[in-house]
Amino acid sequence: MESTGRGLAVHIYADYKRDRVFVVGRLEDGRSFAAEDASWRPSVHVPSSSLAGLPAGLRTGFAERGLYALDGTALSSWTAPGFGAYRDAAARLASLGVPVHGAGSLADLYRSDKGLGLGVSVSGEARPGRRVDVVFPDARISSLEAADAPLSVLSLDIETDEADRSVRAASLAMADWSPKEKRLVRRDEPTIVLLVPAPGAGPGLSAGLPEGVEAVGDERALVSALSRIVTRLDPDLVVGWNVVDFDLARLVERSESLGAAFDIGRSSESARVLPKGRGRTATAVIPGRQVLDAMRVARSGPERYDDYALETVARATLGRGKEVSLRGAAKIAELDRMYLGDTAAFASYAALDAALVLDVLERTGLFALTLARAALVGIGLDRAWTSVAAFERAYGEALRRRGVAPPPFEEGRDVSGAAGGTVLPSRAGYREGVVVLDFKSLYPSVMRTFCVDPMARARSGLADDIVAPNGARFAREPEGSRWPLPDLVDSYFARREEASARKDATGSYVYKILMNSFYGVLGTSSCRYARTELAGAVTSFGRLVLLRAKERIEREGSEVLYGDTDSLFVATGLGPCAEYRAYRERGDELCRLVNEELAEMAAREYGARSRLELRFDKAYARFVIPPLRFAEASDGASDGASDGDEPAAARGRSKGYAGLLRGPDGDRVDVKGMEAVRSDWTPLAREFQLRLLGMVFSGASETEAGAYVSSTLASLGRGELDARLVYTRVLRRSASAYVKSTPPHVKAARLAGLTGRGAVSYVIAAEGPAPVDPDEYGASGPGSPRPDYGHYVAKQLLPIARSLAASGLPVPLGPFGLESPQPELF
Structure with missing residues (x-):
């Protein structure tokens, strides 16, 4: 029967053996579907000039079809009779040194040729399927922008015995994406837990297990039951925390070792995990479904965390975490104890992990962001956060x-990588009436203004080229048209404005981060369009723009205290009692002058129309930049933008400042890049700095600040602040990998038995670093390491007080037994 459906394409993949492409997903009415296209064939494109040198049999069938290379060279095309023929021809041509243009995976080529994004329309004869609700065996498939569907999401988590690598339990929690509410809603049902009983467990084990827990005979039975249940639940996406590199990788490994089929997809093929390769992370392939690693998504999202363990992110976003919050050897030992002696508690722990992932994805909005990114770019859900894949898809379509x-x-x-943004040396000290001005999406605006574009670079070489400060050349745009990248960014700017106007925060954010990722992609070796001079052109123009803006502001008599990539911090001359409106008006006036200057510069020096826009961002009634520490000052760190004769004592820290932020609704202390917001400092140090800043910004005298310092030192010495002395640091590699030096957190990790990467919590005792549980460590007692209070005074509190005092703030050093400095900063 002829049928038509609208929905989301969850997985597009090619069947090489039968020369067909499958589009699998979920329809708007809730049914899962599989659409088969056996008519499409891929094409090979080579320079027409290369055909004469090819063997006669290989060049047969090639013809020009109005297609060109990036540099304008004419291409000839040949459509393969089948998928295998395409693969063989592309490989043969490459072996002969003939460049094959437009090459890629068959799924990507199909998506591009058909113009398919996330939303699709499917029509044709329909019949019931075995692993999906409906099958379209000879489908007509087209793109559909406005489609949505109630996607089903399964969260998977396993517990293992690391001694023999076996799987002890697998947990499955379900949720559904609500297109109407734009929410991921967890199902009101118990999490399923498949449990291999510990050796020696009695026959009555099942009677004492929580609801949803099923005891299975052995590990092989667990894999079989897991395959059966996933097929029954029929999720569109499988999610989990580190689910690709750990959970699915281990399940694939164990199923192969046991000879058990691990067919959890929408076909009879087993799931696979492809190892990481050139510029690519490990990838899980489950036919007909997609895998979304929630940990990778969290790393790519807008929020930053102390580390990316599920426990850390869950507590930060949900206010709750795992039932066992230990790490390293202590965690393994506790889970072993629970598995062997308290099966019900072990099963409860396993169930919670799977549910936590769904709650984190919903609470953070990361699932909604993932769908929005995939829909915008027209890319698979599994690659929605992959910047290179997103850029290549978007730019390739523009080409x-x-x-x-x-x-x-x-x-x-x-491709040597993208250089960092320009940082203007900061001027240390205390100021009043400071405004922050920033450029609206500076690097995308540079691309729009100065034609920074791979195609423009490939077609350069004329006398009127635009030449970037780094020497890169770009052809001017043909009359009445735009190069692909500036045109793409133009459209993203417009759509972002539209999203903002309709209060669509998700859409606005997605367009913003996509645009901002383009610069980094142009300096990434895994991107086919990347070149060192492309990324360098963006940063060199960015530097030019920042310096010209600084010069224009200083001609107005205002002092630029600091500049970083796209922002300028300006002392306005207004006092700390000025209203927010006065700061705003002064900032807006400076922005107007700078924007006029930049428009004239772009037209006069480059014959370009400026899309650069400096805007007022925020205002500080009181503001401080701490001076460089001695070691930093002696390095003479600078990007060359300073006058060269500025004394080291007058230079401030880069990316570190604090102020009394004044807004239309009041004031608050704002700290960036200083100890108060750095997770590698203790809670005591962070609180100490915040309290001092709050006091002095509110007008406290040196005597009042000194009383607080003395009180803190006294409380520390009496052991009243022990709970705030715990350091938490993250190991970026295993503890055993540190050979040349052994910093305190590595020593603590080794003592705690932490073998891999991750966070370690510890205190500094007289004997050295001692690992502790941050949730339980408090006042010193039997068995609890006693802090070395002298260390915390010398290494945590005194450096903060010294830095603030040297900045010109009324913070006395007398309580530490030192004289307060007399700064001569300005």
């Missing part, structure tokens, strides 16, 4: 609309 094929990936080309 195709211009009759241009994406270039081949060139091994060994010059």
